[in-house]
Amino acid sequence: MPELPEVETVVRDLKKVIVGQTITAIDIIDNRVIKDLSNTQFKRKLKGKTVQSVTRRAKGIIIAFDSDDYLFVHLKMTGQLIYGAKQNIKETKVVFSLSDGNYLNYNDQRLFGWLIYTTDLDTIGYIKTAGPEPFGRDFNCAFIREAIKTRKVPVKTLLLNQFFVAGIGNIYASEILHRAQISPMKPSFRLSDIECERLYDQTVDVLKESIRYRGTSMRNYRDSKGRRGRFMNRIRVYNREGKDCLSCGDKVKRIVQSGRSTFYCASCQD
Numbered sequence: 001m002p003e004l005p006e007v008e009t010v011v012r013d014l015k016k017v018i019v020g021q022t023i024t025a026i027d028i029i030d031n032r033v034i035k036d037l038s039n040t041q042f043k044r045k046l047k048g049k050t051v052q053s054v055t056r057r058a059k060g061i062i063i064a065f066d067s068d069d070y071l072f073v074h075l076k077m078t079g080q081l082i083y084g085a086k087q088n089i090k091e092t093k094v095v096f097s098l099s100d101g102n103y104l105n106y107n108d109q110r111l112f113g114w115l116i117y118t119t120d121l122d123t124i125g126y127i128k129t130a131g132p133e134p135f136g137r138d139f140n141c142a143f144i145r146e147a148i149k150t151r152k153v154p155v156k157t158l159l160l161n162q163f164f165v166a167g168i169g170n171i172y173a174s175e176i177l178h179r180a181q182i183s184p185m186k187p188s189f190r191l192s193d194i195e196c197e198r199l200y201d202q203t204v205d206v207l208k209e210s211i212r213y214r215g216t217s218m219r220n221y222r223d224s225k226g227r228r229g230r231f232m233n234r235i236r237v238y239n240r241e242g243k244d245c246l247s248c249g250d251k252v253k254r255i256v257q258s259g260r261s262t263f264y265c266a267s268c269q270d
């Protein structure tokens with residue numbers, strides 16, 4: 001699933017190419033990704049609209065129009081927004097024709113993604129309930145110290161909790177904890193002040209570094225030009241069970257927490 005760095009990469013790319021453009025036509029191949037509106041309604045709402053901005057909230061993409069309305073896109077597991085030529089592959093579900101003659105293709109192999117048209121972003125539960133942005137003012141060491149006080153869940157589970165912090169998924173949770181040298185099994189409330197600091201610093205650093213490398217392409221993720229992210233080459237533990245820890249040479253271990261794989265080094269993380 002695309003996490004914050006992948007979504008941020010798509011947002012930054014789209015900003016450069018679709019702001020100021022008008023949607024001239026919409027081709028709906030499979031409407032299961034469109035929420036709450038019929039094909040006719042969706043086309044009527046969006047045709048003729050001019051893009052004013054492209055921003056991100058948590059793992060969601062907000063395309064704002066100059067008419068004070070929005071298209072909210074959540075890529076979920078396998079969604080892709082590809083700008084350029086019109087695509088006609090089996091994953092292509094919706095194609096927006098743009099005034100510059102190019103197209104914005106929404107591809108989604110597994111159809112879990114959402115395209116939501118709205119005049120009020122607060123009506124979208126996902127946006128309304130998302131926790132603080134990792135690069136925002138509300139997320140800092142003091143916030144973490146306060147938040148962990150009452151939480152007994154393992155710190156890996158806490159990082160995946162979107163109400164605690166927005167945008168982190170399974171890949172970055174393992175990477176952040178490895179770099180912060182904190183065991184993923186450690187109960188959150190047991191983190192020392194120093195560990196809270198390391199957790200904060202590494203959360204910000206790992207996500208920023210991944211954005212610089214245009215995200216991680218484990219399986220389906222592609223940027224808006226259809227390219228893979230290069231953070232894949234900088235991964236230290238995720239999906240590396242039995243391989244050497246890049247810090248100490250010990251073997252990377254895999255455990256299952258809340259039904260999801262966690263990768264860590266028992267020597268480096270305690």
Ligand SMILES: [Zn+2]
Nearest residue numbers: 245248265268
């Ligand atoms: Zn190690």
